[in-house]
Amino acid sequence: MGTRKNGRPLLEEIGANLSCWFWRTGAGGTIDYCSESVYGMLGYRPEELIGQPITAFAAPSECGCLLSQFGKDVAAGEGKTCFNVIFLRKDGTKVSFICRINKITGPGGEVAGFTALSIPSSYFYEQQAEIIHAFRETETNADPEFLKRLYLHLGMTAGADYVLISERDWTRDATMKSLLVDLEEKKFIENTSPLPKFPCEQVLAGKMCGFECGVMDSFNIEPLRVLVRNNSYIGVALKDFEGKVVGILAFFFGNPLKKSPAARLILDFFAERIVFGIERKRSAMALGQSEVKYRKLFEMAPMGIVAIDSRGAIVEANKHALDIIGANGIATVLSSYIGEIFFTPGTDSRLLTVNSDASVKFKKERVEFRIRRFDGETIPVESIGAFSQGDISLLLFQDISERKRVEEERIDMEARLAQMQKMEALGTMAGGVAHDFNNFLMTISGFxxxxxxxxxxxxxxxxxxxxxxxxxxxxxxxxxxxxxFTRRISAPKTPIDMANLIRQTLKLVRASMPSTIEIIEDLAKDGECVVFAEPFQIDQIFMNICANARDAMGEVDGMLLVKVGLTRVEGQKAKTLNLPEGSYVKLMIRDTGCGMSADTVARIFEPYYTTKEVGKGSGLGLAVVHGVVKTLSGGIMVQSEPGQGTTFSIYLPYYEVGRFDSSGAEEKASHRTHSVMFVDDDAAIAKLGEQMLASWGYRVSSFTGSVAALETFRATPDSFDLVITDLTMPSLTGKELLKNILDTRPGAKVILCTGYSDIMDIEQAGVLGAKAFLLKPIDWDNLSRLIEEILSDTPKNHF
Known part of the structure; x- marks a missing residue:
């Protein structure tokens, strides 16, 4: 770049460009050198200050502090200090400066004097603000070129031709990563090269190094030797906050540079600013990396995390939290009050603590509550932790819908198990009562x-x-x-007159209906509508639908229409009901209740689905109806509208029954001379049986002891054409009596009777060889017909 046109010493020009002034004193504090730049700052010519003590142009209040810094902090310390001081301009006005002072040591280590660099505080803070602004701008925009712009600015301010910044590469031994800034061309040249032997080794050792001329001959970095044809060099070490040397800052000048103690002050000032920038950038990068890492953890956390400020406004929420509440992105919840997004009535006081200044924070207690999702659904969640730092409060929570569902299923299973156990206990009790009660009824009804x-x-x-x-x-x-009901007995499927059965069951339905509900019957004649089913199955269908109709109508005036008739299912109706075409018995139940929406109708047969209040419906009634109808190969149709009532139509296959064959009745008289053994440990029933059979013309032998009856049979096995015996008897049960009779005379005809038994049923009785199995109290007309059929060997199923 050549010689400076103005011919001023380079150090003076640097000082002018830096808006600072240099001065030097002897050991006594008398000024012996002062740069010309002092005129622009204080209004004094250098010669006016040379020979004067430093306190001559300091504000009176600052003299003590200034002398203290010189005498105590510098002379007794490490040899340099930086402080703020107020100097007086020639016109008497005050100006604040930042002073950087170094002591000068003599050959014997004694204090020979001091050098100082003084920068106006306003300029210093402007420069600092500019540098900080550059750092902040870089952190915001992530601009990797900011240090280059900073070096260019500093080099031009210093009036250098080149700036060299080298950073030690700690991953490679004795290697420097260098950036050479060409101030004239505004170019940046990066280079990695071996550690120069000289003079950079001295700088890396922590020493300032300066050469007035011929400096490039000492460098072995090839790009510098080719590109930089300069004479002068000033370099200082870059140290981090711990004092560790991390690199070099050097200025190169085209003109020879006269040695000056102020040069170190310039480089120290710049070095501190650059190290500050490097450290800030490193800290920002480390912070950025840490933020990225913790942002990933924040987003990947398996629970919802939401943060609020002291006003309760949401300031952050992770993806899991947004998914739980159904929000479409963080922007939809930011700045919203937490209660508007999360809370249902009554939740605020359980989750938030309101301080005396109206600020809020999350409570740390583990709490279950419900939140309102963006789609309107409310779901159960649980807070699993809360943390506060300053004005920010953090809540960790998780969706517990699945856990609640499992808990509800468990509770439901436990309730059903308890119900089953209650029903089992009721059944056991009912079985015991039924045995004795049926015996009593048999005696009452028989006599x-x-x-x-x-x-x-x-x-x-x-x-x-x-x-x-x-x-x-x-x-x-x-x-x-x-x-x-308690399933202690199972009735076999038999031809059932639907109209007659519904007529009888309606008597029970009337008792359960409010008096405000009118029941209208439209039932077919007896014998016209026969189906093949268990009576209990028909009762289940009818009673469950009637119970729903009652609940739908409530206590207000209403009407229940029950209709049974024979119909044909064909064409589209057969397809809708998924039934083969043919004749069906139709049971129609219509109410004038509240009706149902189409969505509700579509779900009413789902197990546990109910629209009733908690505790007023299990959701199983109509599911049972649907299951029974399908078991009987039937179909069901529902018609309903809100406010228009509901109609259930059940279609069951029609069962054709042949006319009663009266040939058995014509043969009745031929069997009235037969001999019958009647066995029952209840004396009244034994007496009743004897009299009833005798009235029909049979020869009867009655016994109250099964052992005596067996002995009599064994004595004259051919004397009895039929044995009718009770099942539950002391000493010898009816089952054992049956076995012994058949062992004595295979093919003997035996009828088993019981008030109740949980160890014997119709099928098992048939397997043991009994001809029939009857439950007490006996229907005597049915028994009379049954005896005739058995004695005449009529091939009918008596089970």
Missing amino acids: TEMTLKNQSPGTVNHENLSYVLEASRKARDVVKQILL
Whole structure:
């Protein structure tokens, strides 16, 4: 770049460009050198200050501090200090400066004087603000070129031709990563090269190094030797905050540079600013890397995390939290009050602590609560931790919908198990009661029936006894229903007159309906609508639908229409019901209740689906109806609209029954001379059986002891055409009696009877060889017909 045109010493020009001034004193504090730049700052010519003590142009209040720094901090310390001081301009005004002072040592190590670099505080802070702004701009925009721009600015300010910044590469031994800044061309040349032997080794050792001329001959970095044809060099070490040398800062000048103590002050000032920048950049990079790492952890956390400020406004939320609440991106929740997004009524006080200044923070207690999702659904969540730092409060929470579902299923299973256990206990109790109760009913109904036959119709006694007989039959049906309900017995599928069964069941339905509901019957004639099913299955269908109709109508005026009739299912209806075409018995139940929406109708047969309040419905009734109908190869159709009531139509296959063959009745008289053994440990029942059979013309031998009955049979096995025996008896049970009779005379005809048994059923009785199995109280008309069929070997199923 050649010689400076103005001919001023280079150090003076640097000082002018830096808006600072240099001065030097002897050991006593008398100024012996002062740069010309002092004129622009204080209004003094250098010669006016040379020979004066330093306190001559300091503000009176600053003299003590200034002398203290010279005498104590510098002379007794490491040899340099930096402090703020107020100097007086020639016109008497005050100016604040930042002073950097170094002591000069003599040959024997004594203090020979001081050098100082003084920079106006305003300029210093402007430069500092500019550098800090550059750093902040770089951190915001992630601009990797900011240090290059900074070096260019500093080099031009110093008036250098080149700036060299070298950073030690700690990953490679004795290697420097260098950046050469060409101030004239504004070019940047990067280079990695071996550590120069000289003079850079001295700088890396922590020493300042300066050469007035011929400096390039001492460098062995090839790019510098080719590109830089300079004479002068000033270099200082770059040290980090721990004092470790991390690189070199050097200025190269085209003109020879006269040695000056102020040169070190210039380089020290720049070095501190650059190290500050490097350290800030390194810290920013480390912080950025740390933020990236923790941002990943934040986003990958397996729970929702949301942060609020002291006003309760959301300032951050991770992806898991946004997924839980159904938000479409963080922008949809930022600055929103936490209660507007998360809380349902009553949740605020459970989760938030409100301080005296109205600021809020999350409570640390583990709390279960519900949040309102963006789609309107409320779901259960649980707070699993809360942390506060300053004005920011952090909440960790997780969706517990699945856990709640499992818990609800467990509770439901436990409830159902408890219900099953209760039903089992009820069934056991019902079985024990039924055995004795049926024996009592058999005695009552049997003797009543016999006595009734001896009374003339129309008399008071005949009417009264008819009432007793009807009551006993109803009592028998109640016991049977209890046993069926508790599943202690299973009725076989038989041809059932649907209209007659519904007519009887309606008596129970009326008792359960409010008086405000009118029940209208439209039932076919007896015998017209026959289906093949268990009576209990039909009861399940009818009672469950009627219960839903009752709940739908409530206590207000309503109407329940029950209709049974024969119909044809063909064409589109057959396709809709998924049934083969043919004749079906149709059970229609229509109510005038609240009705249902199409969505509800589509789900009513799902297990556990219910629209009723908690505790008022299990959601199983209609699911049971659907299952029973499908089991019976039938179909079901539902028509309903909100406010228009509901109609259930059940279609069950019609069962064609042949006419009753009366040939058995014609043969009745031929069997009335047969001999029958009647065995029951209840003396009243044994007496009843004997009298009833005798009234039919049979020769009867009754026994109250099974052992005596067996001995009699073994003595004359061919004397008895039929044995009717109770099942539950002391000493020898009916089952054992049956086995012994068949062992004595294979093919013997035996009828088993019982009030109740959980160890014997129809199928097992047939396997053991019994001809029939009857439940008490016995229907005597049915028994009479059954005896005739068995004795005549009519091929019918008596089970």
